[in-house]
Amino acid sequence: VYGPAASQSAVFGDVCPLLVSLLDGYQVCVMTYGQTGSGKTYTMLGSHSDDNPILEAEELVRLILENPSRIPKVGVSIVEVYNNDVFDLLAKDSVVAVSGVKREVMTAKDGRIEVVLLASDRERVVGSTSRLMELVRGGPQLRVKHPTLVHVDSSRSHLIITMTLTIVTCSDSTADRTCSATLPREQTEAGRAGRSHSASLRAAQLLPGGPAECMEQVQLVDLASSQCVSVSGATGAALRETACINRSLALLADVLGTLSERLGHVPNQKSRPTHLLQDCLRGDAKLLVVLCVSPSHRHLAQGLQGLQGLCFGTRAQQVQRGPARKRQPSSLAEGKKQPD
């Protein structure tokens, strides 16, 4: 439990090991849950200031650069789920009342759940550390926000930041040199030109047996706040938003409940957020849920509800599906994903 004075870096101490797990081949998800104004967005992304470091992204870059024997291609997508629809925040130019470009969700050939992006911005390969920071800092600021009686800048959508690493692991020292040599090209010209796999494929032809490719994802999920209408004062369109948010959070709690009770069918597809997060809400992923509780006595009842009443915290804590499993790297020669 962290008190109000805990620093960002202290809280990040709990997140950091998960990023190491990401590079070890696990699907990773960090999620913040809590009532309006309790500090979810702040916990996940820090303050809004321009010089604010996004600790998760910085650590990811540091870990990538630590191991030159892989070719990482870093992609990022930032979407919000608003009123049960998915919107691409990286395709949105400025803050307007209505969300940006609506996207569909699909199941890839390998079973992974994905947001369908346009061909031009597909995979959004990030060419530099500063660009990654810029996207991760700027995208979330374009979320739908409406004031509530509790929080003047309240986010009204679930935010999902997905950072995808496509890593090519090489097996011998010659291969390491080949892979390292292709890294700058991979991250700049080829990536921008949409030919992001060409360098890796060249390496595949040079290596006996070919290198293995592994796609790994970390998802940062800042959930919209659970709300008691009498406290937030929502009316009209805001009331509809609140109903959507509360329903999707209840369904997420149901999914966690199903997992913790080890019931057979997990009802992931009943709402957009659980569908989108299906890969993280499985037995073989690593999921960290941060419950945010307002320190104000006035919000005690809602805080307790978050921890116990809706069973969200309790259910999240009980989810034990056995050890997490690494994803198996696939050969570069294998086919790429296809829509259903």
Ligand SMILES: Nc1ncnc2c1ncn2[C@@H]1O[C@H](COP(=O)(O)OP(=O)(O)OP(=O)(O)O)[C@@H](O)[C@H]1O
């Ligand atoms: N640990 C903290 N230190 C300093 N300020 C904080 C901290 N946590 C939250 N705040 C401030 O409190 C306010 C509410 O925080 P935040 O926006 O993170 O809440 P939230 O739970 O995401 O709210 P909502 O769900 O309504 O959008 C913001 O102004 C934020 O800067």
